[in-house]
Amino acid sequence: MRSPAGSTPDPVQTVVLKRVTIVAEAVLEQRLIALIRDCGAKGWTLLDCRGEGSRGVRASEWEGANVKLETLVASAVADTILARLVRDYFEHFAVVAYVQDVRVVRGDKYI
Amino acid sequence: METFELARLNLTSPMVLGFALGIVAALVKSDLKLPEALHAGLSVYLLLAIGIKGGVELGKAPLAEISAPLLVTLGIGLASPIWCYAALRGLGRFSAVDAAAIAAHYGSVSVVTFTACGTFLDAVGVAYEGFMSALVAFLEVPAIVVAIFLARRSTPSTTRWNETLREVVFGKSNLLLLGGVAIGALAGPAAEQVKPFFVDPFRGALTLFLIDMGVIAARRLGDLRTSGVRLVAFALGAPLVNGAIGAWAGELAGLSVGGTTVFATMVASASYIAAPVAVRIALPEANPALYLTSSLAVTFPFNLIVGIPIYHAIARWLHA
Numbered sequence: 001m002r003s004p005a006g007s008t009p010d011p012v013q014t015v016v017l018k019r020v021t022i023v024a025e026a027v028l029e030q031r032l033i034a035l036i037r038d039c040g041a042k043g044w045t046l047l048d049c050r051g052e053g054s055r056g057v058r059a060s061e062w063e064g065a066n067v068k069l070e071t072l073v074a075s076a077v078a079d080t081i082l083a084r085l086v087r088d089y090f091e092h093f094a095v096v097a098y099v100q101d102v103r104v105v106r107g108d109k110y111i
Numbered sequence: 112m113e114t115f116e117l118a119r120l121n122l123t124s125p126m127v128l129g130f131a132l133g134i135v136a137a138l139v140k141s142d143l144k145l146p147e148a149l150h151a152g153l154s155v156y157l158l159l160a161i162g163i164k165g166g167v168e169l170g171k172a173p174l175a176e177i178s179a180p181l182l183v184t185l186g187i188g189l190a191s192p193i194w195c196y197a198a199l200r201g202l203g204r205f206s207a208v209d210a211a212a213i214a215a216h217y218g219s220v221s222v223v224t225f226t227a228c229g230t231f232l233d234a235v236g237v238a239y240e241g242f243m244s245a246l247v248a249f250l251e252v253p254a255i256v257v258a259i260f261l262a263r264r265s266t267p268s269t270t271r272w273n274e275t276l277r278e279v280v281f282g283k284s285n286l287l288l289l290g291g292v293a294i295g296a297l298a299g300p301a302a303e304q305v306k307p308f309f310v311d312p313f314r315g316a317l318t319l320f321l322i323d324m325g326v327i328a329a330r331r332l333g334d335l336r337t338s339g340v341r342l343v344a345f346a347l348g349a350p351l352v353n354g355a356i357g358a359w360a361g362e363l364a365g366l367s368v369g370g371t372t373v374f375a376t377m378v379a380s381a382s383y384i385a386a387p388v389a390v391r392i393a394l395p396e397a398n399p400a401l402y403l404t405s406s407l408a409v410t411f412p413f414n415l416i417v418g419i420p421i422y423h424a425i426a427r428w429l430h431a
Contacts, residue, residue: 025391027388027391027392048147065147091395091396092395092396093395
């Protein structure tokens with residue numbers, strides 16, 4: 001039943017998931033997308049971005065500066081993604097990754 | 112025409128002056144910089160235009176005329192990374208991986224330098240073989256592959272060859288160039304239809320692109336302070352040595368004075384579009400500051416400003 005206008009709507013059900021954010025040099029874009037999909041991510045959002053960090057140098061002016069890749073996943077998937085990043089990319093590439101708890105509407109879509 | 116007069120004509124071309132404007136803009140910390148999408152768009156335009164132009168000429172040229180230049184191009188493409196690598200290891204004392212990464216850049220071609228050489232020759236009224244741009248792709252691919260192979264010979268590890276080859280052969284720069292050559296060769300006289308877009312505005316687009324290249328090159332100048340004297344010496348010496356070898360080989364292959372100049376410039380130039388991406392993926396442990404600074408901040412401006420007239424002078428001397 002719909003709530004009458006003006007009154008408080010029914011509370012929306014949310015699920016706690018992990019938001020994994022990876023900021024990396026743009027040359028890695030396709031590889032990182034393949035990596036998170038391989039780990040079990042169902043979707044992702046990618047932004048072109050600029051920034052500065054300890055490495056400073058990028059491999060190509062043509063490929064753009066950095067990309068920021070975000071995905072909403074279950075806790076175990078987030079851990080796998082981080083482990084794979086550490087193993088394959090952290091040593092030689094400019095990569096930053098972090099995980100946050102987020103409350104997500106329709107959370108079952110992402111697991 | 113005297114060599115100094117040619118050098119002066121080169122320095123006062125709109126392309127080189129545009130490049131200078133970009134350098135000035137970066138030095139005075141101006142906010143001048145082309146939007147990234149425009150830079151990428153202009154790259155696509157320039158590569159395709161060069162490819163189509165070369166393809167049309169390639170379609171007209173008899174096989175006998177191109178077979179010798181093609182063989183020489185492949186030979187230089189395989190050999191130049193080896194002598195660059197040897198010089199970087201022996202004289203430069205660079206690590207095997209860094210030496211190979213830099214050698215990949217100097218073995219392959221800077222398409223913008225190649226194009227600037229063509230517009231220089233047009234401006235001074237010297238004809239050159241139109242199929243030269245088809246040779247660019249043949250110089251580019253073997254050089255990068257040989258250099259990566261050299262690195263992996265001494266430090267066998269993680270190069271993913273499938274990915275690397277795909278990056279080199281099917282990366283957008285090579286694909287656009289080869290695709291353009293195919294379009295030009297297949298279309299033949301029908302390529303006239305796209306001439307108003309791909310030929311007439313070409314130099315204007317190149318000038319715009321070079322303003323941005325000036326900004327990008329000058330921003331890397333700061334890295335020179337940390338890169339060391341040996342790298343700068345290599346970045347200035349390699350184009351002269353490679354250019355002289357290229358001029359000799361071009362003459363040997365039967366190219367005209369103009370064609371020899373273009374070929375010398377191709378061999379003298381260092382890639383900074385295709386090679387960096389391929390090397391970044393194939394040799395991730397190599398230091399990008401070394402190969403980008405040398406090719407982009409030193410060799411590219413050197414070739415653009417003084418190298419091209421020098422290679423032309425060598426070509427004229429060889430043909431005299």
